[in-house]
Amino acid sequence: MNQVETDREDRIRRALHHLREGTTDQWDDVAGFEAREFTDPEVARRERERIFGRVPSIVAHSSEVPKPNDFITLRMPLNNVLIVRQKDGSVRGFVNLCRHRGALLEEQESGRCRLFSCGYHRWSYDLDGSLRAITRDNTFGEVDRSKYGLVELPTEERHGFIWMVDSADAKIDVAAWLGPEMDAILAGYDLDGLQCVRAEGFDEPVNWKIMQDAFLDGYHIQYAHPNSAAKHIHTNVMTFEDFGRHCRFVAPRKTIDKWIEDDPGETSLAAHVTETHFVGPNCTLLRQPDHFQLLTFRPDPSRPDWSRMEMRLIVPPVERSGMDPERWQKLWDKNWEILLAVLHREDFPLLRASQVGMASASAGPMVLGRNEVANHLFHRETRRLVEESS
Ligand code: FES
Numbered sequence: 001m002n003q004v005e006t007d008r009e010d011r012i013r014r015a016l017h018h019l020r021e022g023t024t025d026q027w028d029d030v031a032g033f034e035a036r037e038f039t040d041p042e043v044a045r046r047e048r049e050r051i052f053g054r055v056p057s058i059v060a061h062s063s064e065v066p067k068p069n070d071f072i073t074l075r076m077p078l079n080n081v082l083i084v085r086q087k088d089g090s091v092r093g094f095v096n097l098c099r100h101r102g103a104l105l106e107e108q109e110s111g112r113c114r115l116f117s118c119g120y121h122r123w124s125y126d127l128d129g130s131l132r133a134i135t136r137d138n139t140f141g142e143v144d145r146s147k148y149g150l151v152e153l154p155t156e157e158r159h160g161f162i163w164m165v166d167s168a169d170a171k172i173d174v175a176a177w178l179g180p181e182m183d184a185i186l187a188g189y190d191l192d193g194l195q196c197v198r199a200e201g202f203d204e205p206v207n208w209k210i211m212q213d214a215f216l217d218g219y220h221i222q223y224a225h226p227n228s229a230a231k232h233i234h235t236n237v238m239t240f241e242d243f244g245r246h247c248r249f250v251a252p253r254k255t256i257d258k259w260i261e262d263d264p265g266e267t268s269l270a271a272h273v274t275e276t277h278f279v280g281p282n283c284t285l286l287r288q289p290d291h292f293q294l295l296t297f298r299p300d301p302s303r304p305d306w307s308r309m310e311m312r313l314i315v316p317p318v319e320r321s322g323m324d325p326e327r328w329q330k331l332w333d334k335n336w337e338i339l340l341a342v343l344h345r346e347d348f349p350l351l352r353a354s355q356v357g358m359a360s361a362s363a364g365p366m367v368l369g370r371n372e373v374a375n376h377l378f379h380r381e382t383r384r385l386v387e388e389s390s
């Protein structure tokens with residue numbers, strides 16, 4: 001076992017100890033919060049600008065734009081975005097808008113193309129964003145084409161993900177944002193060798209922080225998911241590490257139960273846990289024994305009570321899986337269907353109802369328990385970003 005594996009076994013043994021004692025890692029204190037954090041348009045505006053307009057967040061897995069000329073589009077809180085794999089293999093991001101009269105340049109969610117051509121008056125742009133052609137330019141008049149290329153957004157590829165800051169004025173430095181611990185953790189997972197086999201987005205009438213909170217929560221499992229997740233994962237037991245902007249926690253799966261009585265000795269327990277990472281400012285990365293799930297949460301561009309969640313299943317590619325393609329596809333399709341069913345039948349209805357609850361003018365103060373460790377970190381970091389001057 002190397003150091004990383006030994007440390008993981010230690011964290012799992014601490015979780016096993018909690019399981020035996022009926023305890024969990026705890027935050028220093030309980031903390032209050034208010035409903036308006038999830039309903040106030042001014043709070044939402046500040047979050048869009050000071051969080052998404054300032055720090056990097058994950059927008060896709062690299063395998064979603066595998067080759068030069070591949071693109072995807074997405075809606076960030078502040079900009080409509082176009083992400084394109086360049087000829088040299090790098091990835092660049094642009095505002096998805098024609099610089100002539102502002103038409104949405106690319107309407108497809110994903111595709112491949114040699115140039116982007118606007119449907120309105122057919123101006124065209126190269127993959128690197130430069131303005132290639134103005135139609136009927138003998139009549140259009142003199143313009144400096146170099147000033148009317150696509151507006152570029154700070155974009156970086158690192159650890160198999162594409163990251164972006166949602167403002168053309170910002171700079172991006174993903175390693176600095178991650179900090180040494182989370183950067184090393186992600187580097188160790190070989191995520192760029194994996195493949196995003198399924199991805200889907202869900203627009204829900206729920207504030208993005210209510211959504212993010214639910215996917216850092218080990219306390220609700222037995223109550224909200226009695227016949228699904230609770231059969232496999234223990235409720236309210238975790239060992240937690242605070243990395244400042246980010247965190248990681250281990251939750252034991254029920255297959256660990258035979259070791260509650262018996263001493264596991266040197267036996268590896270790594271197959272009996274889910275490791276969850278909060279990668280700030282808006283993502284949950286779940287590391288399962290044989291794959292990863294990435295969940296991202298983004299505020300709606302204008303409505304505080306709406307957000308978009310994206311879910312991705314990131315797995316070893318078929319060539320490395322030792323499976324025939326059909327079996328591989330079936331396995332991950334089945335996995336995906338189970339995840340979707342839990343989301344749609346169990347999490348989303350509860351979270352929509354939470355948003356309705358938060359709309360009460362006299363909601364009164366609410367409280368996070370010491371056991372809700374990762375939620376404390378998420379609340380602390382969100383507040384810190386909004387309050388920091390720059
Ligand atoms: S708006 Fe795009 S070419 Fe006119």
Ligand SMILES: [Fe+2]
Pocket residue numbers: 214220224225347
């Ligand atoms: Fe849940």
